[in-house]
Amino acid sequence: MSLRKPPPPRMLLNNVSCMRNAQQILRNVNVSVHDGGALMLTGANGSGKTTFLRMLAGYSRPSAGEVLWNGHDITQSGVFEQYRLQLNWLSLKNAIKEKYTVLDNVQLFEILEGKYGKSEGALQLMGLGRLMNEKARMLSMGQRKRLQLARLIAIDRPIWLLDEPSVALDAEGVKLLEYIIAEHRKNGGIVFVATHLPIEIEDAMYLRLEDAGYAVRAWVLELLFHSEIEGRHKCWGFCPLCTMLYGRCYLESTILPASSTTEGFT
Secondary structure (H helix, E strand, O other): OOOOOOOOOOEEEEEEEEEEOOEEEEEEEEEEEOOOOEEEEEOOOOOOHHHHHHHHOOOOOOOEEEEEEOOEEOOOOOHHHHHHHHEEEEOOOOOOOOOOEHHHHHHHHHHHHOOOOOHHHHHHHOOOHHHOOOEHHHOOHHHHHHHHHHHHHHHOOOEEEEEOOOOOOOHHHHHHHHHHHHHHHHOOOEEEEEEOOOOOOOOOEEEEOOOOOOOOOOOOOOOOOOEEEOOEEEOOOOOHHHHHHHOOOOOOOOOOOOOOOOOOOO
């Protein structure tokens, strides 16, 4: 009986380095993300999280290495045109049309996408159902972020690039964000999240970026979740859980090569 080979990763960062303002923010990063996967980018303001997302979106090239989608370099002519149709980008620039209604602001993106019928349900899910016919200029900052998230649901592309998606959201809004991310992943979607705020994403991989003005501390971990085994907490890298339990992560100031193990860290 022959063993079935595991599917290749949908996204692969192959020995990637990245520069910003002539400073290196990533060095020799290797990450593979399969359908249903999630990668959390954490770090202080200015550490390069948005730059990393822009590189994933194909807006900038890595200074070394390659970003592969379905085995193809996303910067290649012909590949990028197909790849960008897979992306949903949520940034701090909300692109909301103030004079349009809340519903119009979602339906406009649906029309451009050639998809119809999900706008109202998406707005209802994000708690904006009663505001659908109001002008967008009346929305609070938190409601505007919910509107952006409703667009993600309505357009429904497979790869989400989320830049600080929880900013301006209240506790209920953060729970909704976590829910739609989980549902997207259940359907095979991929999520890249850049954040300096806590967001619960089950079994997510974590990549910590330090301030670009200091020594680069970036590490790649194929398995970055936590398990309680025989009463011991095992850590595979930077994590909010370690910070909560112990005040800091055991490995927070350590550069871990891809081949590193967790022996000695409990």
